[in-house]
Amino acid sequence: MPGKRTDVISWDEFFMRVAMAAAMRSKDPNTQVGACIADANHRILSVGYNGTPSALNDDEFPWETADDPLLDKHSYVIHAEANAILNYRGSNKDLQGATVYVTLFPCHECAKTLVQAGIGEVVYLGDKYEGTQDNLISKRILDTCGVTYRQVTVAD
Numbered sequence: 001m002p003g004k005r006t007d008v009i010s011w012d013e014f015f016m017r018v019a020m021a022a023a024m025r026s027k028d029p030n031t032q033v034g035a036c037i038a039d040a041n042h043r044i045l046s047v048g049y050n051g052t053p054s055a056l057n058d059d060e061f062p063w064e065t066a067d068d069p070l071l072d073k074h075s076y077v078i079h080a081e082a083n084a085i086l087n088y089r090g091s092n093k094d095l096q097g098a099t100v101y102v103t104l105f106p107c108h109e110c111a112k113t114l115v116q117a118g119i120g121e122v123v124y125l126g127d128k129y130e131g132t133q134d135n136l137i138s139k140r141i142l143d144t145c146g147v148t149y150r151q152v153t154v155a156d
């Protein structure tokens with residue numbers, strides 16, 4: 001009888017790969033983001049990616065970045081983290097202290113949403129906006145509210 005496999009992927013890699021799979025559903029041509037919320041018992045609570053509200057026909061909305069907010073995709077896209085919170089079908093109490101795995105560090109708007117939803121930890125893959133004003137605000141919100149964050153890497 002062979003011994004059990006020991007080179008299995010970690011829980012961090014598992015949930016981050018779920019978030020990466022969700023990001024593959026994103027129609028954003030420039031930045032695809034995925035988020036996966038998991039509880040302390042390693043159960044997936046919710047998944048989300050960045051996209052327009054499902055009621056919108058995303059063929060009728062811009063996917064470019066533009067100075068005119070009416071023509072800028074950012075006006076119409078719901079962020080992956082927010083979608084993961086909105087997609088959650090359980091009771092809010094189970095989100096308390098849960099971990100969100102997200103392929104890109106949360107913006108300050110999502111930081112507020114995650115904190116308010118009771119998320120206790122952010123695990124992120126990329127932080128391409130590190131050092132920007134928005135990123136500093138995110139980290140101030142998370143730090144002040146005691147939400148920890150850590151970066152992970154996933155083997156190619």
Ligand SMILES: Nc1nc(=O)n([C@H]2C[C@H](O)[C@@H](COP(=O)(O)O)O2)cc1CO
Nearest residue numbers: 030031033050077079080104105106107
């Ligand atoms: N953490 C995040 N989650 C997200 O879902 N997004 C989304 C919003 C946009 O659809 C896209 C960013 O487009 P761009 O500014 O890199 O062309 O990623 C962005 C961030 C980072 O702020």
Ligand SMILES: [Zn+2]
Nearest residue numbers: 079106107110
């Ligand atoms: Zn955001």
